[in-house]
Amino acid sequence: MGIRRKVIDAVVPDVHKVAPKLNRGFIHQTLLRAINGVGPLPSAAAVAEKHLRDNEGAVDQAVNDVVKTHTGLAAGEGFVTNLGGLTTAPATIPANIAGLALLQCRMVATIAHLRGYDLSDGRVRNAILLCVLGEDAVKQLVRKRRIPGRPSVLVTAPVHDPELDALVAGEVTSALISRVIGKRAAGTVIRRVPVAGGVWGASSDGWNTWQVGRYAARELMARRHPH
Numbered sequence: 001m002g003i004r005r006k007v008i009d010a011v012v013p014d015v016h017k018v019a020p021k022l023n024r025g026f027i028h029q030t031l032l033r034a035i036n037g038v039g040p041l042p043s044a045a046a047v048a049e050k051h052l053r054d055n056e057g058a059v060d061q062a063v064n065d066v067v068k069t070h071t072g073l074a075a076g077e078g079f080v081t082n083l084g085g086l087t088t089a090p091a092t093i094p095a096n097i098a099g100l101a102l103l104q105c106r107m108v109a110t111i112a113h114l115r116g117y118d119l120s121d122g123r124v125r126n127a128i129l130l131c132v133l134g135e136d137a138v139k140q141l142v143r144k145r146r147i148p149g150r151p152s153v154l155v156t157a158p159v160h161d162p163e164l165d166a167l168v169a170g171e172v173t174s175a176l177i178s179r180v181i182g183k184r185a186a187g188t189v190i191r192r193v194p195v196a197g198g199v200w201g202a203s204s205d206g207w208n209t210w211q212v213g214r215y216a217a218r219e220l221m222a223r224r225h226p227h
Helices: 003-018 024-036 044-054 059-081 086-114 122-133 135-143 163-186 194-219
Strands: none
Touching (some): 024 163, 122 135, 122 163
């Protein structure tokens, strides 16, 4: 399985320590690993620079490639963690959540770096997590006035609001768990056939990751040229 298997192996041990009570500390740890790299996975900045070189400095093309690459990785991760059918579901749910969280956080962090944002900035990190949360969920939080605005608003705020850290992390963790559990419930009949379950998981995680990537590409517009 190559890098797709390594994505799971890099984070599963820590997930099993906190599962089934995944908390906001999990998503903050995952974001740090996505930004800094973990095990065989390079940092978001290194991934960004590679895609930039591959596209001869064309930032938007590099962003598109980042989304495509991570969509493919998420589909592969979704296939692996949904391959065993219903009997393996309890053991693979934490792995699925961990792998999806790491890939989506790294994808959005890579896009942020390509668009010229400082990944050590708390405002940028909260904007990354909001992108992972997804457009519909962000709109609901804005409508309820639980957050001051979309990722594009948070990332350009005058100062970082530490009180948002726990709120955003909690919402993202809940959303990731809901996506995986909801996918399992929706594919219950399909998952009775092990390989069909893998295909279902691949399509679901791939599609969701593509949506997150396109949302991040729209929200994290170029702030400055990275070079």
